[in-house]
Amino acid sequence: MSEVDDLRRDVALANRILERLGLSSAFGHASARIAGTNTFLLPTRRSPGLAQADNLLVLDTEGRIVAGEGEPNSEFWIHARLYAARTDVGGVVHAHPPACVCLTQIGQPHRVLHNQGGIFAGGVPEYSRIGLIRSRELGDLVAMTLGQGIATMMRGHGITTAFPDVRSATVAACYLEESAALQLRMLSAAGGDASKLQPYTREEAEFLRDQVSGNVAKRAWEYFAAVAEATPIGGGQR
Ligand SMILES: [Zn+2]
Secondary structure: OOHHHHHHHHHHHHHHHHHHOOOOOOOOEEEEEOOOOOEEEEEEOOOHHHOOHHHEEEEEOOOOEEEOOOOEOOOHHHHHHHHHHOOOOOEEEEEOOHHHHHHHOOOOOOOOOOHHHHHHOOOOOEEOOOOOOOOHHHHHHHHHHHOOOOEEEEOOOEEEEEEOOHHHHHHHHHHHHHHHHHHHHHHHHOOOOHHHOOOOOHHHHHHOHHHHOHHHHHHHHHHHHHHHHHOOOOOOOO
16 A cells, blocks of 8 residues: 555544544544645545545645545635645644634633643634635635644634644644633633633643654544544534
């Protein structure tokens, strides 16, 4: 099996993880750059829960379909322009996870409040403009908001993560949603008083920043993949 075949399997699985783990329902998508090129694998315009390795499209950073049958997901510009802006990025996830969406609408920035949140020590900038990313210009705006970081939260919309590979981008998306869900619970337990929370200091958070690298990422991916394979479509918690 070729490297691209392996990548196709990873991309399809990453998409199913997004749906099975409750980060997306009918919408959302994960992609991966074909190494050493300006092209990437992206599912057709369906729920990520329906993605299969043999029905992915190949697009380039100008948003052109290079190979495959069908129409891409309408927010393909997020992926195209992030790969254009960042040669270090090999995997991108865009999803609409509920806890992250809630957090963008209560005036609270993402905070590092538990260990798995440590990877976001550099901050999660917010993309405040509402609506879908259906143009090259808006794709560039998302890439600019994310900058050299690893994630952005998009107001009333969702999240985008960008990593060297699609597995890490997917694991990080799951961590970001877990982190946002815990932040909401902590805020609620604290009567909505954010000053009662005890965010990790920058130093503490930096200490935990390797949560999506090496063996930790491998173990997380293995688990999320197993859950995705064992869960029927629509069976994820939201
Ligand atoms: Zn979206």
